[in-house]
Amino acid sequence: MAKLITPRGEDYSRWYTDLVTQGKLADYSPVRGCMVIRPHGYALWENMQQVLDGMFKATGHQNAYFPLFIPKSFLAKEAEHVDGFAKECAIVTHSRLKATEVDGKTTLIPDPESALEEELVIRPTSETIIYSMFAKWVQSHRDLPLLINQWANVVRWEMRTRLFLRTMEFLWQEGHTAHATYDEAEEETQRMLQVYATFAEEHMAVPVVCGVKSESEKFAGAKHTLCIEALMQDRRALQAGTSHNLGQNFAKAFDLKYQNENGEWEHAWNTSWGVSTRLVGALIMTHSDDNGLVLPPRLAPLQVVVVPIWKGKDPRQDILEAAAAVTKELTDAGVRVKLDDRDNVNPGFKFHEWELQGVPLRVELGPKDLEKNSVVCVSRIDRNKTFVGRDELAARVPELLQSIQDGMLATAREWRDASTFDVDTWDDFLGRIEKPDGFLLSHWCGKAECEARIQEETKATIRCLAFDQPDESGSCVRCGEPSSKRAHFAKAY
Amino acid sequence: MAKLITPRGEDYSRWYTDLVTQGKLADYSPVRGCMVIRPHGYALWENMQQVLDGMFKATGHQNAYFPLFIPKSFLAKEAEHVDGFAKECAIVTHSRLKATEVDGKTTLIPDPESALEEELVIRPTSETIIYSMFAKWVQSHRDLPLLINQWANVVRWEMRTRLFLRTMEFLWQEGHTAHATYDEAEEETQRMLQVYATFAEEHMAVPVVCGVKSESEKFAGAKHTLCIEALMQDRRALQAGTSHNLGQNFAKAFDLKYQNENGEWEHAWNTSWGVSTRLVGALIMTHSDDNGLVLPPRLAPLQVVVVPIWKGKDPRQDILEAAAAVTKELTDAGVRVKLDDRDNVNPGFKFHEWELQGVPLRVELGPKDLEKNSVVCVSRIDRNKTFVGRDELAARVPELLQSIQDGMLATAREWRDASTFDVDTWDDFLGRIEKPDGFLLSHWCGKAECEARIQEETKATIRCLAFDQPDESGSCVRCGEPSSKRAHFAKAY
Numbered sequence: 001m002a003k004l005i006t007p008r009g010e011d012y013s014r015w016y017t018d019l020v021t022q023g024k025l026a027d028y029s030p031v032r033g034c035m036v037i038r039p040h041g042y043a044l045w046e047n048m049q050q051v052l053d054g055m056f057k058a059t060g061h062q063n064a065y066f067p068l069f070i071p072k073s074f075l076a077k078e079a080e081h082v083d084g085f086a087k088e089c090a091i092v093t094h095s096r097l098k099a100t101e102v103d104g105k106t107t108l109i110p111d112p113e114s115a116l117e118e119e120l121v122i123r124p125t126s127e128t129i130i131y132s133m134f135a136k137w138v139q140s141h142r143d144l145p146l147l148i149n150q151w152a153n154v155v156r157w158e159m160r161t162r163l164f165l166r167t168m169e170f171l172w173q174e175g176h177t178a179h180a181t182y183d184e185a186e187e188e189t190q191r192m193l194q195v196y197a198t199f200a201e202e203h204m205a206v207p208v209v210c211g212v213k214s215e216s217e218k219f220a221g222a223k224h225t226l227c228i229e230a231l232m233q234d235r236r237a238l239q240a241g242t243s244h245n246l247g248q249n250f251a252k253a254f255d256l257k258y259q260n261e262n263g264e265w266e267h268a269w270n271t272s273w274g275v276s277t278r279l280v281g282a283l284i285m286t287h288s289d290d291n292g293l294v295l296p297p298r299l300a301p302l303q304v305v306v307v308p309i310w311k312g313k314d315p316r317q318d319i320l321e322a323a324a325a326v327t328k329e330l331t332d333a334g335v336r337v338k339l340d341d342r343d344n345v346n347p348g349f350k351f352h353e354w355e356l357q358g359v360p361l362r363v364e365l366g367p368k369d370l371e372k373n374s375v376v377c378v379s380r381i382d383r384n385k386t387f388v389g390r391d392e393l394a395a396r397v398p399e400l401l402q403s404i405q406d407g408m409l410a411t412a413r414e415w416r417d418a419s420t421f422d423v424d425t426w427d428d429f430l431g432r433i434e435k436p437d438g439f440l441l442s443h444w445c446g447k448a449e450c451e452a453r454i455q456e457e458t459k460a461t462i463r464c465l466a467f468d469q470p471d472e473s474g475s476c477v478r479c480g481e482p483s484s485k486r487a488h489f490a491k492a493y
Numbered sequence: 494m495a496k497l498i499t500p501r502g503e504d505y506s507r508w509y510t511d512l513v514t515q516g517k518l519a520d521y522s523p524v525r526g527c528m529v530i531r532p533h534g535y536a537l538w539e540n541m542q543q544v545l546d547g548m549f550k551a552t553g554h555q556n557a558y559f560p561l562f563i564p565k566s567f568l569a570k571e572a573e574h575v576d577g578f579a580k581e582c583a584i585v586t587h588s589r590l591k592a593t594e595v596d597g598k599t600t601l602i603p604d605p606e607s608a609l610e611e612e613l614v615i616r617p618t619s620e621t622i623i624y625s626m627f628a629k630w631v632q633s634h635r636d637l638p639l640l641i642n643q644w645a646n647v648v649r650w651e652m653r654t655r656l657f658l659r660t661m662e663f664l665w666q667e668g669h670t671a672h673a674t675y676d677e678a679e680e681e682t683q684r685m686l687q688v689y690a691t692f693a694e695e696h697m698a699v700p701v702v703c704g705v706k707s708e709s710e711k712f713a714g715a716k717h718t719l720c721i722e723a724l725m726q727d728r729r730a731l732q733a734g735t736s737h738n739l740g741q742n743f744a745k746a747f748d749l750k751y752q753n754e755n756g757e758w759e760h761a762w763n764t765s766w767g768v769s770t771r772l773v774g775a776l777i778m779t780h781s782d783d784n785g786l787v788l789p790p791r792l793a794p795l796q797v798v799v800v801p802i803w804k805g806k807d808p809r810q811d812i813l814e815a816a817a818a819v820t821k822e823l824t825d826a827g828v829r830v831k832l833d834d835r836d837n838v839n840p841g842f843k844f845h846e847w848e849l850q851g852v853p854l855r856v857e858l859g860p861k862d863l864e865k866n867s868v869v870c871v872s873r874i875d876r877n878k879t880f881v882g883r884d885e886l887a888a889r890v891p892e893l894l895q896s897i898q899d900g901m902l903a904t905a906r907e908w909r910d911a912s913t914f915d916v917d918t919w920d921d922f923l924g925r926i927e928k929p930d931g932f933l934l935s936h937w938c939g940k941a942e943c944e945a946r947i948q949e950e951t952k953a954t955i956r957c958l959a960f961d962q963p964d965e966s967g968s969c970v971r972c973g974e975p976s977s978k979r980a981h982f983a984k985a986y
Contacts, residue, residue: 027626027629027630029559029560029622029626030564030567030622030625031560031562031563031564031613031622034560034561034562035560036557036558036559036560036626037557037558038557039555039556039557039641042555042556042557042558043555043556045558046556062532062535062536063532063535063536063539064529064530064531064532064535065529065530065535065538065664066522066529067522067524067527067528067529067662068527068615068646068648068662069524069527069583069662070524071523071524072590072601074523075590075601076601082590082601086589086590086591086601087589087590088588088589089588089589089590090562090585090588090613091585091586091587091588091589091590091603092583092584092585092586092615093584093585093586093587093603094584094586095581095582095583095584095650096579096580096581096582096584096650097565097568097575097579097580097582097584097612097614098579108565108568108569108575108579109612110584110586110612119590119602119603120524120583121590122561122585122615129522129523129524132523133520133522133529136520137520148532152646153561153645153646155561157588157589169560169561169562171558
C-alpha cells in the first residue's frame with residue numbers, strides 16, 4: 001500500500017508535499033532546488049500548455065525560440081531589470097572541464113583556459129535577448145504588432161524552494177510583443193491577462209482576482225504589472241500569472257525602433273506576460289483533499305477510470321468484456337479513459353489509487369450492473385453515485401464531467417468569497433492576518449513606505465489593486481491617511 | 494523585394510544560409526553559436542514534434558522533465574561518457590552578479606561569495622541525471638520496462654556552428670528506458686530506430702540508411718549505437734537520429750537495480766535515443782532549390798496558399814469572395830491553408846514569396862477560373878499546373894498534396910541511390926571522396942586504426958554498417974585485409 005498522506009488539518013505543507021510526491025507528479029532531484037516532473041505531472045502540464053497555446057494562437061501569437069544564454073552586458077542594459085535579477089541567477093563562466101589532481105585525487109575542475117570572455121547568465125526571463133532580436137526584425141510600422149510567445153525553461157537562484165511553487169529551474173511560457181502605440185500595448189497587456197483569467201477559471205476551475213500590482217511588486221523593468229491572484233485552501237494567496245506593460249523601457253535599452261507612416265523613427269512599445277509550472281501547484285492547493293489529488297476534468301490526464309468488480313463465482317469474463325466495451329464507447333466519445341483490469345489488486349486498492357491520482361470520475365461495473373445493463377459513476381469530488389444505463393453512457397459521462405468541472409469552480413469560488421473580508425481597523429487586520437484568514441480588503445494610502453511597514457510587521461503583501469474593486473473613500477488601515485480604494489492584502493506563496 | 498538567394502551551384506553553403514535566414518526559419522543571435530528559431534522554423538519543428546510525440550506515445554512512452562543542471566560528479570561516474578562530453582560543456586560556477594569597479598567603470602562580475610560548492614554542467618544529454626532518478630523509482634521487475642521521453646534544450650560547446658545543423662544550444666528529444674534483460678533493451682533500441690526511419694521517410698520524405706555505428710563513432714557510454722543516415726544534395730551525409738543500447742554501463746554507474754522474480758537484485762539494461770532541430774537542416778538540404786524552401790506537405794506549417802488574381806476591370810470583389818470560399822472549403826477539409834488577399838503587392842510577388850517559404854501547393858483563382866468555376870493548382874516541386882473544378886476541391890487538393898509528398902520521397906531516393914557507389918580501389922575512393930560523390934560502399938577491415946587513417950587522409954568517415962548491406966567477402970579498401978561486408982563511407986555534416 002502507498003504511504004499515508006498527512007491530513008491537511010495536521011500540516012498543510014506536508015500534505016502538499018505528500019500529494020505531489022505520492023501522487024507521482026514530481027520528485028526531488030539531486031540538484032538542489034530543481035525538481036523532476038514525473039509523467040503524471042508532465043501530462044497535466046502538457047494539457048495546460050495545449051489549451052493555453054491554442055488561446056495564444058487564437059489571439060494572433062506565434063511561437064519562436066530564443067537562446068538559453070544571456071550575455072551579462074544585456075542584462076545590465078535596463079537598470080531596474082538587472083537589479084531585479086542579477087542577485088539570483090546561474091552564471092556560466094567556463095566551457096571545459098579538465099581532470100586535475102586535488103589532494104592526491106583526480107577531480108574535474110573548470111579549465112581556467114576555457115574561461116569565457118563574457119560570462120553568460122541562464123535566462124531568468126528573456127526580455128533582453130528577445131528585444132535585441134526584435135530591434136533587428138522591426139523597421140516599419142508595417143512590421144507591428146509583432147506577437148511572439150516562447151515555451152521555455154528559466155532559472156532563478158531561489159534559496160527556499162518548494163515543488164512546483166518555487167523551483168530554481170521551472171518551465172513556463174513568456175509572451176513578448178511590440179506595438180506602435182502605448183494604447184495598443186496596454187490593450188495587449190489587458191487582453192493577455194484576460195486570457196489567463198479565462199484559462200484559470202474555465203479550465204483550472206480556479207477563481208482569480210484580476211488587478212494591478214503596486215509599484216513595489218511590479219516586474220523589474222515594467223511600467224506596470226497586471227496579475228491574476230488565487231487563494232489557496234490554507235488561505236494564502238498565490239500569484240498565478242502576470243502581464244506587464246513594459247512601456248518603452250526595453251525598446252530604448254535595445255534601440256527597438258520603427259518608422260511611422262510619416263517616415264519618422266519612434267521607439268516601439270512592449271508587453272510581456274507569463275505563466276509557469278507553478279500553476280500545477282495552484283491547481284493542487286485549490287482542489288485536492290485528504291484522499292489525494294482532485295483534478296478538473298478539462299485538464300486531467302485521465303478523466304475516467306473503469307473498474308470492473310467481481311467476487312468468487314461472478315461471471316468475471318462477462319464483466320471484463322463489458323468493462324472493455326464501456327471503455328471503448330467512452331474513448332470513441334472523446335473521453336480520456338482507462339480500463340483498470342489488473343487482477344493482482346482488489347477494487348478497494350484501485351479506488352484508493354485512482355482517488356490519489358485525482359481521476360474525476362470512476363465507472364464501476366459489477367455483476368448487478370451487468371444484469372441491469374448499467375454502470376455506477378462515482379464522482380471524485382464528493383463520491384456521489386450516479387447510475388447510468390449503458391445506452392446513455394456516451395451522452396451522460398461528458399455531462400457528469402462537465403458538472404464536476406462546474407462544481408469545482410463553484411466550490412472554490414464560494415470558499416474564496418467566504419475567505420475575503422473587508423478589514424477597517426489595524427487590530428482586525430493583525431488578528432486576521434495572523435491565522436491567516438484569506439484576502440483582507442483594506443484601505444491603503446498608496447505609499448510604498450506604508451506598504452513595506454505592513455509587510456515587515458505582518459508578512460502580508462498587497463496582492464493587487466483589483467479592477468472590480470469599487471471606488472470608496474476611506475483611510476489607510478495602517479497610517480490613517482486618505483485612500484480611495486481597498487487593496488487585496490494577503491500572506492502569499 | 495527580398496534579397497537574391499545564392500544559387501546552389503555557386504555556393505551550397507551560402508545557399509543554405511540564405512534559405513534559412515531569408516526563409517525566416519532562423520536567425521543569428523547575439524550569443525555566439527546560438528540561434529533564434531523564428532516562427533516559421535518553429536512551426537515546422539512543432540509539426541515534427543507532434544508527429545514524433547504521437548509515435549512515442551503509441552509505442553508506450555511517457556513524457557517527463559528532468560533538470561537542466563548536472564552536478565559535475567554525475568558526469569564523471571561513467572568513464573567514457575565524461576570523456577565524450579567534459580571537453581565542450583557550459584559550466585555554471587556562480588549564482589550572483591555583483592557590481593564592482595573595474596578600470597574606473599562599474600561592471601558586473603560573478604560574486605566570488607556566490608561560488609558554488611559543486612559546479613553544475615548544463616546538460617549536453619541527460620543519461621546521468623535520468624538514470625540516477627530511475628534508480629530511485631525502480632525496485633521490482635514489475636516497475637520495468639520504464640519508458641520515458643523528454644523534450645528539452647541541451648548545450649554542447651561547439652566551436653564551429655551552423656544554423657540548425659550544429660548549434661551550441663539545440664532543441665531535441667531524448668528517450669531513456671530501463672529493461673529487465675539485454676534482449677528487451679536491444680529490441681527497444683531497434684524499435685526506436687525504426688520509428689525514426691519511418692518518420693524520416695514518411696513525413697520528412699527523406700530516405701535514410703539504417704545501420705550500426707563503428708566503435709569509434711558510437712555514443713560515449715553506449716554498448717553500441719544505431720543510426721539513420723541521410724544524404725544531402727551536396728552529397729555529404731548527415732546523421733539524422735541515433736538509438737543507443739547502453740547495456741548496463743549507466744545502471745552500474747548509478748546503481749539502477751531491480752529485484753527479479755526470484756527476489757535477486759540485478760542491474761537494469763538501458764537505452765537512449767534522440768533527434769534534434771538538426772532535422773530541420775536535413776529537411777532543407779534534401780529538398781529545397783534555388784527558388785527557396787521546398788517543404789513536404791505533411792510537415793509544412795502551411796500546405797496551401799490561395800492567391801486571387803485580377804487586373805484592371807476584372808470583377809475583383811467576386812474573385813476575392815470566391816478565393817475566400819475556396820480557403821474555407823479547404824480549411825473544412827482539414828488542409829492548412831491561407832488566403833493571401835494583400836492588395837499592396839502583385840501576384841508575382843506573392844508567388845515568389847510563398848515559393849521562398851516552401852508552401853507545397855499554390856491555388857490561383859483569376860477571372861477565367863471564376864467563369865469556369867475552377868481553380869489552378871501549382872505544385873511547388875515542379876510548377877506543374879492542375880485545373881481543378883470547384884466541386885472537386887476538397888477531394889482533389891489532399892490528393893495533390895499526397896502526390897507531392899510521394900514525389901519528394903521518390904526524387905530524393907532516386908538521387909540518393911544515384912549517389913551511392915560500390916568502390917573497390919583506393920584510387921577510385923580518393924577520386925570520389927574528393928568531390929564528394931555521395932555514399933561510397935567500400936570494404937573495411939574492421940580496425941579502428943584503418944578507419945582513423947582513412948578519415949585523416951580523406952575526411953571521410955564510416956557513417957554506418959548498414960543493416961541491409963549483404964554479406965560479401967572482399968578486402969579493405971585501404972589496407973587490403975579481409976572484410977565480410979561493405980561500410981557506408983562519406984564526408985559528413
